[in-house]
Amino acid sequence: MKPYSNPYLAGLGLGITLLASYLILGAGLGASGGLARFGAYAECLIAPSHVLSGEYFGKWGENPLRYYLVFMFIGVFIGGLFSAISASRIHIKIEKGNKCPPKLRLIFALCGGILVGFASRLAGGCTSGQALSGGALLLTGSLVFLIFVFAGGYAVAYFLRRQWDD
Amino acid sequence: MFTALLTAMIGISAFKGLGIIDPATELFYMPTYYGAYIVGGLIFGAGFVMSGWCPGTAAVGAASGKLDALVFLCGAFLGSILFNELFPVIKPLYTAGQSSQDAFGQAGVAFVYTSLGMSEGAFALIFTLIAIGCFWGAEYLEKIKAKNPESGMYFQTPFLKAFSLVFLVFAGTLLFFSAPEAKTPTAGFELAKAPSSDESLLASVADAQDHVEPEELADALYNGDPNFIVIDVRPANEYKRFHIRGAKNVELPDLPAFMQKQDKAAKVVLYSNGMTHPAQARDALYRQGYRNVFILTDGLNGFINTCLKPVSLRKTPVSPQKADQINAWRNFFYASSAKTQIPADTPSLPGLVSTDWLFQNLKNPKVKIIDSRPQPEYNKSHIPGSLATSVENFRGVVGGLPSMLLPPALLSAKFSLMGIESDDIAVLVYAGDNVRDTTLIGLVFERLGHKTYGILDGGFEKWTGEKKPVNTELPPDTRSVYPVVRDKDDFTADYRQVLAHVQNKTALILDNRPKDYYTGKKSDEARAGHVPGAINRPFKDDLVQVGSYTTLKPTAELESAYAALIPSKDATIIVHCRTGHQASQTFFVLKYLLGYKNVFWYDGGWTEWAARQELPIEK
Structure with a gap:
């Protein structure tokens, strides 16, 4: 297992990727958008007419997966896989503190996921789509979002630290 | 994350300054909604800390086998669906607190330097300073507090010093270059032009x-x-x-x-x-x-x-x-302006239309493609924009006889529902050896006096064989008002006319059924046999299989085959089969491919002839 790369250089790389995305696509990066498209697709499989008549997913049409962020999400996954393989870091495990029972950790991950999925739709993006991509354009909204992500995070961190205690 | 933000921010500012990116047209901006972003940010932060992941990192985490990342992704997936389901309730919050700023004609697009009342370059420099301060602060804290020797390993290293310096230089350069632009807008012609163009635009509005x-x-x-x-x-x-x-x-x-x-x-x-x-x-x-x-x-x-x-x-x-x-x-x-829209290279119609011609004219709104294949086949794939119909839509019981071509008023009504207009060029599509489906639909057009129709030579299989485009999209739901045309049908013969011709020997009767039915060996009707004096020419004799598709035989071959049966192009010919379906193909061949002038179609066919006991038959 190799160590992770220098975080500053990795950040520089991500910044250049984002820059390239703006140059080529005119739009930034995003992860939650792709995820939500999968959600819309899955819901479309179960209740197509309900989804298409809905005001939010409905405007994505019958083929919600035909969207650049969906491909980006798949790309991120493949990139992660490639990086993990090349650094021999693939291990099926649960990332947690030593004292935390796995079940509790997974419940936290699920609840956190639901909150994140919900909030990123409300705020029009997640850390990558809203805070990073919008922040790079110096959009007020993106920086406000980023500040309140920290605020929300610190507010609950005290109650949740148990899962990370060693 | 901050490094990425800084890199991209400085890069975008630089590209804007150098004119590589046009900020007005080439970038996508999200409008600012304070309410939605504050609430969204708080919930996101809570979820972020609770799970330890964000969507991007979790995708990578899941790829390297972290089960909690996978569970997180499932959660985020469910959260998105939850948002969709709750959207009617949340909608006011979703657009709450839109910024009063606007930029590039988009309401709510707000830039933080405008919000704070400073220039873009100045803000970028301050932002860079804060970020570098955070890097050093975080490294310092990790160094003195953490037990882990790997934490804070970059504190005071030459790497971090050089890294910080590079960013400072870049941000400083940007400030230097962008400052005159902000303060003296008349400095250069290019700079002065942009605002005045916007002002004159607004004035013109x-x-x-x-x-x-x-x-x-x-x-x-x-x-x-x-x-x-x-x-x-x-x-x-x-x-x-x-x-x-x-x-x-x-x-x-x-x-x-x-x-x-x-x-x-x-x-x-x-x-x-x-x-x-x-x-x-x-x-x-x-x-x-x-x-x-x-x-x-x-x-x-x-x-x-x-x-x-x-x-x-x-x-x-x-x-x-x-x-x-x-x-x-x-x-x-x-009024339609169709006459100007008929392409010059249109083949003579009615007639055969080549797949290449249709491909060239796929986008022509006056070309209507009518697909006669069964609906399930059509659903699987069809030529883009084609309308599905079955030949049976145009036939029914008329005067007690089954499978008769419907009267003009009903045919017009059906064409109106399909959005066909009286000056459209209709291209009829068949599959397999069902050329007769399209020729019978052709007779629908004939009955309405609509002569601009053609049959796709080689049908659907030739089209797909040539890898021409198909899709599954429905055509636009268009209605038209197709005029009710009467008295244009000059080709349908009834049994009385056939009988008169038989008795006077004034017409050649062509029986297009398979041979066994003609001879009376087989029969599905009240009586077996054929009309006295009729000649048998099975419709299948006019078809040929070419590779994957079936089409009508080459004209020269048909020409000599029929010349052997029919004395002249002016001869009166009556074609019939059992119900009029097969004979429609022979009608098309004789009249439009070979140029026989007096061809008639006995729709009632053997079904009627056999049922009327008074009519003579021959075996």
């Missing part, structure tokens, strides 16, 4: 110089004013359904290229159903220097309501002069 009123446009088009170029910016299928007469279809992305080719003196009028898209397009073109672009007030909907709505349906009374004008406009704008 304020003076209502950007509109053309529906009546003005209707009048100009009606009078054939050559100075108007009317552009329909809606998608092609909507354009195909209805458009203002004379309008060209150019979708928004293609507009700049289109404008380059236009006469600068002409008035270009953009319209859509409403006004939003044309107004945005008009403003964008104005910024590019086009001063001759206008939008149609109230769009197509307004045009129809103002100029074309029938007088009888209007709520307010209309003066007689105005009523006359409306009627004149209605006649003009609802």
Whole structure:
């Protein structure tokens, strides 16, 4: 297992990727958008007419997966896989503190996921789509979002630290 | 994360400064909604800390086998669906607290330096300083607090020093370059031009110089004013359904290229159903220097309501002069202008249409493709834009006889439902050896006096064999008013006429059924045999299999085969089979491929002949 790369250089790389995305696509990066498209697709499989008549997913049409962020999400996954393989870091495990029972950790991950999925739709993006991509354009909204992500995070961190205690 | 933000921010500012990116047209900005972003940020932060992941990192985490990342992704997936389900309730929050700023014509797009009242360069420098301070602070804290020796390993290293310096230099350079731009806007011609263009744009909008009123446009088009170029910016299928007469279809992305080719003196009028898209397009073109672009007030909907709505349906009374004008406009704008739209290389119709010709004319709104294959086959894939129908839609029990071609009024009604217009070019598509399905639909057109129809040579299999496009999309749901045409049917013979010809030996009867039915060996009807004097020419004898598809034999081959049976091209010929289906193919071959002048079709066929006991038969 190799160590992770220098975080500053990795950040520089991500910044250049984002820059390239703006140059080529005119739009930034995003992860939650792709995820939500999968959600819309899955819901479309179960209740197509309900989804298409809905005001939010409905405007994505019958083929919600035909969207650049969906491909980006798949790309991120493949990139992660490639990086993990090349650094021999693939291990099926649960990332947690030593004292935390796995079940509790997974419940936290699920609840956190639901909150994140919900909030990123409300705020029009997640850390990558809203805070990073919008922040790079110096959009007020993106920086406000980023500040309140920290605020929300610190507010609950005290109650949740148990899962990370060693 | 901050490093990425800094890199991209500095890069974008630099590209904007160097003119590589046009900030007005080439970047996508999200409008700021304070309410939504604050609540969203708080919930996101809580979820982020609770799970330890965000969507991007979790995708990578899941890829390297972290189960909690996978569970997190499932959660985020469910959260998105939850948001969709709750959207009706949340909607007010979703758009709460929109920023009062706007930029590049988009309301709510707010830049933080504007919000804070400073220049972009100054903010970028301050932001960089804060970020570098955070890097050093975090490394320091990790170094003194953490037990882990790997934490804070970059504190005071040459790497971090150099890294910080590079960012500072970049941000400082940007400030240096962008400062004069902000303070002295008249410094260069290019810089001065942008704001004045926006100001004159807004002034032109304020003076209502950007509109053309529906009546003005209707009048100009009606009078054939050559100075108007009317552009329909809606998608092609909507354009195909209805458009203002004379309008060209150019979708928004293609507009700049289109404008380059236009006469600068002409008035270009953009319209859509409403006004939003044309107004945005008009403003964008104005910024590019086009001063001759206008939008149609109230769009197509307004045009129809103002100029074309029938007088009888209007709520307010209309003066007689105005009523006359409306009627004149209605006649003009609802009349079809098809004659100009028939391509020059159209084969002689009725006849065979090649797959290449159809491919060339796929986008022509006057070309209607009618697919006669079974509905499930059509559902699987079809030629783009084609209408599905079955030959049986046009047949029914008439006068007690089954499988008779329906009377003209019913056929017109069906064509109206399909959106077929009397000047359309219809291309009929069959599959396998079912050429007769298309020839029978061809007789529907014949009965309505509609001569511009053709049969796709080789049918669907030839089309797909040549890898020409297919899709599963439904055609636009278009209705038309197909006129009820009577007295155009000059080819259908009834049993009395056939009998008279048989008795007087004035016509050649061609029986197109398989041989066994002709000889009477097989029969599905009351009596077996054939009409006295009839010659057997099974319809299948005219077909040939070519590779993967079936089509009619080459004309030369058919020519010699029929020349052996029929003395002259002027001879009276009556074709029939059992129900009229198979004989329709022979009718098409004789009349349109071989040029026999007097061909008739006995629709009642053997079904009727056999049932009428008084009629003579032969075995």
